[in-house]
Amino acid sequence: MKLYRFNQVLIGFLLVGGLSGCAVQKQNSATKNKQEILEVMRRTNKYFMDKWPDAGKPIYTNRWRPSNIWTRGVYYEGLMALYKIDKNQVYYDYAVEWGDKHKWGLRNGIETRNADDHDCGQTYLDLYEIDPKPERIKDIKASIDLIIASGKYDDWTWIDAIQMAMPIFAKLGVMTKDAKYHEYMYKMYNHSKRAEGGGLYNQKDKLWWRDKDFVPPYKEPNGEDCYWSRGNGWVVAALARVLDIIPQNEKHRAEYLQDFKELMEGVAAVQRPDGFWNVSLHDPNHFGGKETTGTSLFVYGMAWGINKGILDAKTYRPMIDKAWNAMVKEAVHPSGFLGYVQGTGKxxxxxxxVTFSSMPDFEDYGLGCFLLAGSEVYKLK
Structure with a gap:
């Protein structure tokens, strides 16, 4: 029996029978000290804001891109999570400047169906809730309304899209008190889960294939299925954020909750001994090594789940402690730069x-993931 299979059996046992309290008692003090958690979040964020003082400046890698693309949108998701626990006006102003400089618009206009284009809308909606200026939600709502009016719901053909767009549908449904957003959100999610490529969720392993190109017969070099760490992290984040938004009586909530719990089990079974996760969850030797973005998203989900009373702290808290402490000690540079961040891809x-000193093509989303994780670790008791 391969190691990850053994771990899955072990995690299943722990989730049913519980874990002795001794592991929890050995928590490293680094995840108990809220001030230390806040300090590292402030330091990593300051590094980024100092490097990008103009929130509207386009991003150049191999070509120029506007800064309301998904990578920057994920950063602002993290910044807004930081702002909720650290009410620094500078954070709020930086996010508003970003929206203002893009006229609260989407990269490819309101007719876009691309979830990557929609991600910026998560922050636009958050900022609207703080200060309900109509221009802040005009374009994102118009774009989602056009998608619903089209009757087409097979757009989320890759699992990253679930995180980029699903929370927007969830929030619009609550803000407008119109169930059509939640119903359509489920249609799109269900297509990704059960129809796209034959279904991108594998309940046997409790993990998601990134897109139809990775559904079997595709295999990793070791003969196992390819489960990309960050891709599964996106689904973790999406489900956590959606469950945080939708009401308790939303008709599909139970399925989202079950999917979240199962996914956390699948993730927990393959944590590295050092606390990180590999980029390939079932093939640790295929570009194996520490990776910060997937690790951050898994920590975010686990900590959120404990904070909401959904996940068992005795089982998941030791995993969080190990992962968060590993990232702080081994990935965060004194300057605030984040190491071990895998660049964009699939x-x-x-x-x-992916190394301690490697520079990813985009620095923003890695920090966003880290800030999401820190914001929930900070709330742990």
Whole structure:
């Protein structure tokens, strides 16, 4: 029996029978000290804001891109999470400046169906809730309304899209008190889960294939299925954020909750001994090594789940402690730069090499993931 299979059996046992309290008692003090958690979040964020003082400046890698693309949108998701626990006006102003400089618009206009274009809308909606100026939600709502009016719901063909757009549908449904947003959100999610490529969720392993190109017969070099760490992290984040938004009586909530719990079990079974997760969850030797973005998203989900009373603290808290402490000690530079961040892509070989000092093509989303994690770790008791 392969190691990850053994771990899955072990995690299943722990989730049913519980874990002795001794592991929890050995928590490293680094995850108990809220001030230390806040300090590292402030330091990593300051590094980024100092490097990008103009929130509207386009991003150049191999070509120029506007800064309301998904990578920057994920950063602002993290910044807004930081702002909720650390009410620094500078954070709020930086987010508003970003929206203002893009006229609260989407990269490809309101007719876009691309979830990557929609991600910025998560922050636009958050900022609207703080200060309900109509221009802040005008374009994102118009774009989602056009998608619903089209009757087409097979757009989320890759699992990253679930995180980029699903929470927007959830929030619009609550803000407008119109169930059509939640119903359509489920249609799109269900297509990704059960129809796209034959279904991108594998309940046997409790993990998601990134897109139809990775559904079997595709295999990793060791003969196992390819489960990309960050891709599964996106689904973790999406489910956590959606469950945080929708009401308790939303008709599909139970399924989202079950999917979240199962996914956390699948993730927990393959944590590295050092606390990180590999980019390839079932093939630790395929571009194996520490990776911060997937690790951050898994920590975010686990900590959120404990904070909401959904996940068992005795089982998941030791995993969080190990992962958070490993990232703080081994990935965060004194300057605030984050190491071990895999660049953009869709599978283990992309965005390599991933090292302590490697510079990803985009720095923003890695920090966003880290801030999301820190914001929930900070709330742990």
């Amino acid at each position: 599978e283990p070989k992309d965005g390599q090499p």
